Amino acid sequence: MSSGSSVEDQSLAIDDQEGFLADYYQHMAEEDARSYRQDVLATRAETHRKVAASRLPGQAKVAIVTEADSSVVYVVTDDMPFLVDSVNAELVRQKAAIRLVLHPLFVVTRNRETGQLVKVDRVPSHIGISSGDTAAMPILSHLIAQGENASHMESWIAVEINRVSKDAQASLLDGLDRILADVRAAVEDWPKMRNKALQIAASLDQVANPAQIAELRQAQELLRWLDDGNFTFLGYREYDLVNADGEDVLELREDSGLGLLRAKPDAPHVQHLTEVGRRKAREKRALVITKANSRSTVHRAAYLDYIGVKSFDAAGNVNGERRFIGLFATSAYTGSVRDIPVVREKVAAVLGSAGFPPDSHSGKDLLGILETYPRDELFQIETEDLAATATGIQKLQERRRTRLFLRPDIYGRFMSALVYLPRDRYTTNVRLRIEEELRSTFKAESIDYEARMTESALARLFFRIRLPKGADVSDVNTDELENRLVRASRSWSEGIAEVLRERGADDHAKELAGLWSEAFPAGYRVDYEVEDALEDITRFEQYGAHAERAEGAKQEKPGVHVYLPKGAGEVLEEDARVKLYMLEPKSLSQILPYFHNMGLEVLDERPFEIETADRRDFFLYDLGLKYPAGIDPLATGQLLADSFGAAISGAVESDSFDRLVLREGMQWRQITILRAYARYMRQMGNTNSVGFMADTLLANPRVTKALTALFAARFDPALGVEERAAAQAKVRAELSVAIDEVETLDADRVLRTFANLIESTLRTNYYQDKP
Secondary structure, three states, X not given: OOOOEEOOOOOOOOOXXXXXXXXXXXXXXXXXXXXXXXXXXXXXXXXXXXXXXXXXXXXXXXXXXXXXXXXXXEEEEEOOOOHHHHHHHXXXXXXXOEEEEEOOEEEEEEEOOOOEEEEEEEOOOOOOOOOOXXXXXXXXXHHOOOOOEEEEEEEEEEEEEEOOOHHHHHHHXXXXXXXHHHHHHHHHHHXXXXXXXXXXXXXXXXXXXXXXXXXXXXXXHHHHHHHHHHEEEEEEEEEEEEEEOOEEEEEEXXXXXXXXXXXXXXXXXXXXXXXHHHHHHOOOEOEEEEEEEEEOOOOOOOEEEEEEEEEEOOOOOEEEEEEEEEEEOHHHHHOOHHHOOOHHHHHHXXXXXXXXXXXXXXXXXXXXXXXXXXXXXHHHOOHHHHHHHHHHHHOOOOOOOOEEEEEEOOOOOEXXXXXEEEHHHOOHHHHHHHHHHHHHHHXXXXXXXXXXXXXXXXXXXXXXXXXXXXXXXXXXXXHHHHHHHHHHHOOHHHHXXXXXXXXXXXXXXXXXXXXXXXXXXXXXXXXXXXXXXXXXXXXXXXXXXXXXXXXXXXXXXXXXXXXXXXXXXXXXXXXXXXXXEEOOOOOHHHHHHHHHHOOOEEEEEEEEEEEOOOOOEEEEEEEEEEOOOOOOOOOOHHHHHHHHHHHHOOOOOOOHHHXXXXXXXXXXXXXXXHHHHHHHHHHOOOOOOHHHHHHHHHHOHHHHHHHHHHHHHHHOOOOOHHHHXXXXXXXXXXXXXXXXXXXXXXXXXXXXXXXXXHHHOOXXXXXXXXX
């Protein structure tokens, strides 16, 4: 019995096992289904059906619908291989974060003329079928329409992504239309490309003077091996090698393009070659295997594998090229190197040149290296280079060292870098540091990587580096680059000890290295680099660690350092971060109020307990801060440090008056004057709260600064008699003008009281710098 439904009698109850919704969400994971309300799921399925309401064969329908906190991409097209992979790859390329992917397959009945949707049937799950036209599936004959309607297999793809803007939607739609057209072109021409591979393999038997042409037999074997399910054919094109104005160029053979290389209106008819390409073009060598300079838009977004088979004239000279592009299949990466054409000859040559007996330890070890060597590299690398690299790897003999092997692509488009390093040193941060060294050295346009971890003491990283056009890498010093990678991959303790010793060869530097090299906890090492730790060690020593070790003294004030992380205030929500260096632990509930009182919002905190080799504990707190608008975190860093240090050490109380520190750039001791007068006003019976007084001072910065200036003019012992009189006269005039501009009566009264109290004060111990 069919579970199909017409578009008129569609049930929208997801628990209806015979309805469209049950078919649509048949393969949705149970935990995913529980994450959505039923009405949301029903609405999405209905939206998808509306997108599919009208579609002619060969047409792809794509729509993006925005919801409250997400967007959903809907695709309806003929069922073909590679659809989901290709759609997801395009979304990832455009940085659309994927949350959920659904891919129901339907047998869809439509009107032959208009493409209007008539009926939707799910494909019975017990039937083992492949993508294609239902006409080839007699077991589904009961689902196939007759007369004015026709039935076909269709892929309906729904991908939930983060909410995107209208501009981003337009870009996504353009990209998805393009890749869906590419998928169709590749799938439609797949049989033709496979036939081409077999035809070319057979035609190589007829080449004149075959003994003069290298790799002729390997080319035949490779083409047949590719056709045997080991290669995803995505494009094909033929070229004639001609001389135009004294230059060898490749001229496109008309109507030879297939798949992704189908003829396009704007495609160049002549392909100019690089200097290396011109030299290689005339070589009597049947095969060209390399990486194309573009990524695949079908299946997976890797650089396309390029396999060129040269054509020859009656004299055995090169007169053209038959070019395949695509991706090696999984079997090409998992099969033994001894079973793969072209590769097996290279492997045999390397094993033979090494001279080890096949059953010896060294012979088996070398074969193991070749079996696990990056497979793409084995197709492209010259035998001599492979022998040198493989024996170099073998000589590592599990030693804990970092080693670099480079191989430039013969066409100058890529550089391959093989890096071995001690396995216990490998982390994401180490890989990123190595990648950055390679990027800066080669001015890379992009870098792809693969990591391999086994029971070996060494981890292996393989980097494929896309070089800028015309890049000259001949001056790269491999030894110097390897030394930089050694530093990038050094262990945490080695890095700290090494740099501390480099900074000073005296006994103190050695003492610090011994104390701090293993002090930082694992959580710190994940978030920070060795260079960050060295700065933190310096600050701990500066803020009392040395004295505390030597004399048992207590830290009077904590160290405070304000810094801007990359992306602060732009990519990151935080405006700045502050590090607190303390010799005694403080709970976050003790620390955070001080920052809140200064008008700062603490967004996150990273507390670390650090234990040095002599069993002493130090405490580091790294806080993400959101500043009030208009405040420069770095310019006010010292003010914040002084105020926090005074407050947490008990030298001064902390309250809402502290907002004046950053907002008005006032020293904490200046604020103690205003706080003292506010407390005195309360003792006098003033009914305004201390908080209101602080708010009033903050809202009237000109008056606040004039009040502190008046206090200084009256009592600063550095002023002479005449200078003091002039300063008081000037400040009183400024204060009078500023108070007259105060808008509210309550604020006016408070501020005038502050001024009167300062004028009535006879003497102060403020300038004795006592707490």
